[in-house]
Amino acid sequence: MHVIYGGTFDPVHHGHLRLALELCDRLAVDRVSLVPCHIPPHRGDTGATSGQRLRLLELAIAGEPQLCLDDRELRRAGASYTADTLRQLRSELGADAPLVMVVGTDAFAGFDRWREWQCIPDLAHIVVVRRPGPPLAPDSVPARLLAKRRVEAGSALSDRPAGYILELAPPLLDISATAIRERIAGGRSPRYLMPDPVWFEIRRLGLYGACPARNF
Known part of the structure; x- marks a missing residue:
């Protein structure tokens, strides 16, 4: 079973990483692929470039065999659409x-506004993480789709290549990338909200308004 967890990761933090490891356990898979988007179609510009966000992800998961990077959306021109x-x-x-994509309840609530959303359940299972x-x-439409395709156990996703929707409520760390960006821009340290190598690289590059002389 191939599991992908996509997002802007702007920047990646411990909430993203902990959820990815929880998915490994809950779905009984050896690995989850993190898929950073190039140009998010449903939000404004990112605070860091796609290459910078990829670098931060590489630092974040270094040495963790259960997490890997899939940069296909960064190598594809234009907006990053899930169906593609x-x-x-x-x-x-x-x-x-079996192919599985992971999405939060907040994003799934607008699922019927995604481009080509009708074809997505035919391409992959959907795991909806309750937030x-x-x-x-x-x-x-998302609630009716969930009711029609719901399964109660992750093991069911191995039975067919696509078509099911599983709700999960793993423990979540209350960490927000938006709040981290605001914290950095305000001159406050985000240390321990993300891996140290990620924070040190943000400072080195001056991302999100970070100043190398502050917030160490």
Whole structure:
């Protein structure tokens, strides 16, 4: 079973990394692939370039065999659309290999506004990670899709290549990339919210308004 966890990772932090390891355990897989997007279609510009975000991810997961990087969206021109990524992966993995994509409840709530969203369940299973906030609106398209395709156990995702939706509620670290960017821009240290090598590289590059002479 191939599991991908995508996002802007702007910047990567311990919340991202801990969730990725939880997914390894909950889905009983050896590895989760982190897929940084190039140009996010549903938000404004990122605070760091795609190359810088990739470098921070490389530093974050160095020495962790259960996490790996997939930079395919950075190598593809234009906005990063999930359907395109899944089609490319499906062509590589073959028609019969189980493929799983991970998304938070906040993003899944707007699933029917994603480009080519109708084809996504035919390309991959979806794991919806519950996050703090309001539940899905009962009469919404995502809620109806979840009710139709829901499975109760991660083991079911191995039974077929795509089509199921699994909800998970793993323990989450209350860390926000937005709050980290604001903290750095305000001259406050984000240390221990992210791996030290990531923070030191942010300072070295002066990302997010970091000043090398401050926040050590």
